[in-house]
Amino acid sequence: MGQVVAIILGNILINNFILFKFLGLCPFLGVSKQTRPAFSMGLAVTFVMVSSGLITWLAYRFLLLPFHIEYMRTVTFILVIATSVQFIEMVILKLSPPLYRALGIYLPLITTNCAILGVTVLNVQDFFVPGKGPAVGSLPLSLLQAFCAGVGFLFVLLLMSGIRERLELAEVPESLEGLPVAFITASLMGLAFMGFLGLKI
Amino acid sequence: MKRLAREFTKGIIAENPIFFMVLGLCPALAVSTSVTNAVGMGLAATFVLVCSNMIIALVRRRIPDKIRIPCFIVIIATFVTIVEMILEAFAPALDRSLGIFVPLIVVNCIILGRAEAFASKNPVLPSIADGLGMGLGFLVALVTIAFFRETLGSGKLMGLSLSHRFEPALVMALAPGALLVVGLLIGGLRWVRSLRSS
Amino acid sequence: MADKYFVSAAPHFHKKDESVARIMWTVNVALVPVAVMGVAIFRWCALGVMLTAVLSAVITEAVIQRGRGQRVTVRDGSAFMTGLLLAFNLPAHVPLWLPVVGSVFAIAIGKQAFGGLGRNIFNPALAGRAFLMAAWPQHMTTFTRPFAVDAVTQATPLVLLKEGKALGLADMGLNHFDLLLGFRGGSLGEVCALALVLGGVYLLWRGIITWHTPVTFILTAGLFGWVFGAPQGFFQGDFLFQILSGGLLLGAIYMATDYVTSPITKKGQLIFGVCCGLLTGVIRRWGGYPEGVCYSILFMNAAVPLIDRFAQPRRYGVKK
Numbered sequence: 001m002g003q004v005v006a007i008i009l010g011n012i013l014i015n016n017f018i019l020f021k022f023l024g025l026c027p028f029l030g031v032s033k034q035t036r037p038a039f040s041m042g043l044a045v046t047f048v049m050v051s052s053g054l055i056t057w058l059a060y061r062f063l064l065l066p067f068h069i070e071y072m073r074t075v076t077f078i079l080v081i082a083t084s085v086q087f088i089e090m091v092i093l094k095l096s097p098p099l100y101r102a103l104g105i106y107l108p109l110i111t112t113n114c115a116i117l118g119v120t121v122l123n124v125q126d127f128f129v130p131g132k133g134p135a136v137g138s139l140p141l142s143l144l145q146a147f148c149a150g151v152g153f154l155f156v157l158l159l160m161s162g163i164r165e166r167l168e169l170a171e172v173p174e175s176l177e178g179l180p181v182a183f184i185t186a187s188l189m190g191l192a193f194m195g196f197l198g199l200k201i
Numbered sequence: 202m203k204r205l206a207r208e209f210t211k212g213i214i215a216e217n218p219i220f221f222m223v224l225g226l227c228p229a230l231a232v233s234t235s236v237t238n239a240v241g242m243g244l245a246a247t248f249v250l251v252c253s254n255m256i257i258a259l260v261r262r263r264i265p266d267k268i269r270i271p272c273f274i275v276i277i278a279t280f281v282t283i284v285e286m287i288l289e290a291f292a293p294a295l296d297r298s299l300g301i302f303v304p305l306i307v308v309n310c311i312i313l314g315r316a317e318a319f320a321s322k323n324p325v326l327p328s329i330a331d332g333l334g335m336g337l338g339f340l341v342a343l344v345t346i347a348f349f350r351e352t353l354g355s356g357k358l359m360g361l362s363l364s365h366r367f368e369p370a371l372v373m374a375l376a377p378g379a380l381l382v383v384g385l386l387i388g389g390l391r392w393v394r395s396l397r398s399s
Numbered sequence: 400m401a402d403k404y405f406v407s408a409a410p411h412f413h414k415k416d417e418s419v420a421r422i423m424w425t426v427n428v429a430l431v432p433v434a435v436m437g438v439a440i441f442r443w444c445a446l447g448v449m450l451t452a453v454l455s456a457v458i459t460e461a462v463i464q465r466g467r468g469q470r471v472t473v474r475d476g477s478a479f480m481t482g483l484l485l486a487f488n489l490p491a492h493v494p495l496w497l498p499v500v501g502s503v504f505a506i507a508i509g510k511q512a513f514g515g516l517g518r519n520i521f522n523p524a525l526a527g528r529a530f531l532m533a534a535w536p537q538h539m540t541t542f543t544r545p546f547a548v549d550a551v552t553q554a555t556p557l558v559l560l561k562e563g564k565a566l567g568l569a570d571m572g573l574n575h576f577d578l579l580l581g582f583r584g585g586s587l588g589e590v591c592a593l594a595l596v597l598g599g600v601y602l603l604w605r606g607i608i609t610w611h612t613p614v615t616f617i618l619t620a621g622l623f624g625w626v627f628g629a630p631q632g633f634f635q636g637d638f639l640f641q642i643l644s645g646g647l648l649l650g651a652i653y654m655a656t657d658y659v660t661s662p663i664t665k666k667g668q669l670i671f672g673v674c675c676g677l678l679t680g681v682i683r684r685w686g687g688y689p690e691g692v693c694y695s696i697l698f699m700n701a702a703v704p705l706i707d708r709f710a711q712p713r714r715y716g717v718k719k
Contacts, residue, residue: 020376022230026310029223035708071286074304075278082271108270112308114227121301162704163520170518173467173511175392176384179223183384184512188521189701190377191529195678195694198687370500372533381508 005201007141011148013196017115018156019189024115028157029182030106037102038161039154044088044107046150049116052081053146056120057139065133077120078111085111119149159189205330212334218311219342219383220390225311228302229343230379236359239347240340241295242302245288247336249280250312254320254332261321273316274307281307311339349382350374419516423476425607426653429598430483433649436581436591440545441491445587449486451495455502456482463511477516481505484524487588487649488693489531490542492550497538501527521700522660525650525693532693542584553584556644561689566630568640578643589646599652608656611668612675616651617642619676620683627684647679650692660700667703667710675699 017023024045031041056077064070089107093100100107110116123142127135163185172181218224225246232242253276257264264272285303288296296303306312315335320328348358354373356363372378437445460478464471473479482502489498505527513519532539544553556573559565568574577583581591589595602608624641626634642648655661655675662671675695682691 019380022227022376022379023305025226025230026224029226035705071282074282074285074307075275078274078278078307079271082274109310111270111274112310112313114305114308117305117308118301121304125301158705159701162708163701166520166704167513167518171514172518173388173514175395176388176512180384180388180391181512183380183387184508185520187377187380187384188509188526188529188697190375190380191372191526191533192521192694192697192701194375194377194529194533195682195688195691195698196686199682199685200687201685368535370534371536372530375533377530377533 003137003141004144007145008148009196009199009201011145012152012155013193014199016152016156016193017118017149018153019186019193021118022114023118024113024153027106027109027113028153028160028186029179030109031103032157032160032182033164035158035161035165037099037106038157040099041103041106041110042150042154042157044092044103045110045113045116045153046147048081048084048088048110048113049119049146049150049153050143052077052084052116052120053123053142054139055080055084057123057142060124060128061134061138065128073121073124077117081116081120082111115149115153119146156189160185205327208327208330209334209337212331212336212338213341214338216335217338217342218314218335219339219346220387222311222314223387224314225309225339226383228305228309229339229346230376230383231302232299233343233347233350233379233382234354234374235298235351235357236344236347238295238298239343241292242299243336243340243343245284245299245303246306246309246312246339247333249277249284249306249309250315250336250339251329251332252280253277253312254315254328255325257316257320258323258325258328264321269321270313270317273313273321277312277316278307311335346379346382346386349386350379354378419477420475422607423480425605426602427476427480427483429601429607430480430487430588430653432594432597433487433588433591434483436594437487437491437587440581440590441543441587442548444550445491447495448489448491448493448498448587449483452486452489452498452502453479453482455499456485456506459503459506460511463507464515469515472516475516478506481510481523481527484588484653485527488524488528488586488646490539490585491587492541492543493538497531497535500534501531504530517659519659520703521697522654522657525654525697525700528693529697542586544584545582545590555584555689556640557683557689561683563630567637575639575643578640583644585644586646586649589649592643592648595648595652599648602652602656608652609665609668611665612655612661612672613651615669615672616655616676616679617647619673620647620651620679621676623677623680624683627680641680641683645683645690646692650696651675655696655699660703662703662706662710664707664710667706670706670710671699671703674702 011017015021018025018028027041032038059076059080060073064072064076085108092107123145127138127142129135164182167181212218216222219226219229228242232238256276257273281304284306288303315331319331350373352358352363353370356367356369373382434449456478457473461471461473485501485505486498505523509521509523509526510519541552542555544551556571559571565571573583579592583590599613603610621638621642625636625638628636628641655672662668678695678698679691682688682694
């Protein structure tokens with residue numbers, strides 16, 4: 001139980017994927033200009049994280065480990081992720097063409113979202129005993145971690161989109177316009193999130 | 202030859218991947234806590250970039266357009282796996298400090314970006330030059346960020362202590378400090394560039 | 400018709416005779432009792448910290464505005480206020496370079512990088528304090544005993560509670576009156592509850608602040624502390640203790656009410672106040688830090704654009 005709470009708090013607040021692990025920065029800066037696409041992107045990323053999390057876990061457990069080809073992890077995982085993204089692209093195109101257009105190039109770029117590959121690799125590091133196999137409760141905990149990572153990503157993305165919409169009206173100094181002030185904002189958000197350090201329920 | 206030189210130098214300043222094209226940010230922020238780590242990551246990424254650019258340029262006419270991105274990714278992932286193994290064998294301390302960002306080189310937007318934008322459309326030698334230049338630019342940017350973060354955040358440079366009177370601002374070694382340094386560097390360089398063009 | 404439209408960012412005014420300068424200086428006046436008590440309790444160091452913070456803030460703003468080719472507006476009192484509020488958040492015996500760095504950060508990064516007055520997202524004084532806390536935690540958490548001639552370190556009540564060294568006021572050798580008047584360790588502007596509340600009442604009377612944010616903030620944090628705050632069990636916390644200790648009054652009355660960084664609508668302000676109170680309570684009870692006011696306000700500052708978007712007041716006569 002304690003581990004569950006720690007994973008939830010850790011991935012959403014304390015070690016937020018974007019603000020502290022620096023995973024997922026490119027889409028964070030690219031899609032956070034408006035709230036609606038930001039929300040959709042966050043949901044898409046969460047979905048890919050959980051589905052990839054599941055498939056990569058299964059691949060590691062039943063393919064890579066038994067045949068002792070753990071070094072193929074990077075190649076396997078990224079292929080799984082790329083395929084999941086292709087799949088979700090097709091789904092979004094079918095269900096909502098305007099959303100597909102709104103997300104634009106950032107949809108296929110979910111593949112290169114370090115956060116997704118990052119969480120799958122982290123799952124292996126956290127929930128597999130090196131050289132032996134899955135730790136206790138490995139699969140549900142991995143899925144939980146993937147889900148919470150996505151939620152943390154979505155949350156910060158949403159906050160950032162609200163702020164950047166407001167910054168459009170401000171008179172930011174010219175050299176700082178756009179990305180630099182976004183970084184500075186993220187820095188201050190990070191300072192605020194530091195309040196959660198050491199949070200233990 | 203001149204063209205090769207041009208492809209090489211553009212990646213270092215004018216089209217610096219981090220400061221002006223703003224790609225490859227994730228590792229830039231994460232590994233720039235010390236200059237040593239920055240150099241390590243820069244070299245690793247450059248190796249992957251040059252190799253993948255070279256192979257992709259070699260086989261560019263044989264890759265079907267529709268599946269080119271997954272093909273690029275597999276080629277890049279292969280070299281990343283090689284780098285992972287080399288680091289684990291010959292530089293385990295560095296491997297540990299770089300941590301999760303070694304496998305993450307495969308999703309470094311710079312490498313995929315150059316594959317798509319350049320190596321798939323140009324011959325081998327210019328692609329190698331492009332890879333070298335971009336990799337070097339990435340390294341230089343990484344080291345610059347790390348320079349500020351390490352000196353301000355821990356009072357050391359490459360592990361050597363600087364002054365005893367200076368009290369390091371711990372936040373610089375942490376995430377918010379990294380974001381601040383990068384934001385100010387990008388803004389500062391843009392300002393310098395605007396001064397030169399006016 | 401076109402010149403009847405005037406689009407601008409905060410602060411927005413509806414009273415004719417109000418101006419930014421008048422509002423800022425009124426708040427600065429309200430802060431005087433707090434400053435005086437800070438010096439009375441912590442001696443001259445407190446004055447040094449306040450002066451350096453204010454001067455650094457004002458000079459930084461002037462330099463930046465000059466550099467950008469803008470009109471220098473330090474006379475509007477907003478940089479003065481940022482410096483003063485930052486000083487109030489610092490322990491009285493910090494080395495004087497600390498408020499300088501903090502003020503420069505607060506004004507340059509917290510305010511001017513976003514475009515200056517009215518454009519910032521985060522409260523500049525709190526941004527400065529959070530930066531200082533992350534950069535030099537050892538200085539920022541070394542508090543001194545009140546009324547001591549030499550600096551004698553003493554932990555604040557909230558620290559004692561967090562570390563389990565005291566279960567309540569009695570263990571600390573304090574009573575509620577000590578807390579009210581400020582006879583306890585803490586930052587130089589947060590300790591004297593009486594001065595803070597007096598200033599707050601003055602600002603309410605002058606119509607500079609409204610009750611919505613401060614009252615909900617304080618009550619929520621207090622209630623949370625009453626329900627969850629005591630290590631002995633539920634509903635055994637000390638409500639008054641929670642309200643009177645830490646930076647709650649300072650934050651709720653003077654920083655959560657900053658026009659620029661808090662919600663525009665009354666409904667939004669209530670939400671803001673409640674959420675700040677909850678966050679403060681959670682960090683105080685379960686977080687690593689003993690005090691959460693600064694972080695809860697900064698966190699909620701980030702959410703304000705979204706709050707403003709979704710907490711719109713009901714429009715009458717219009718179909719939904």
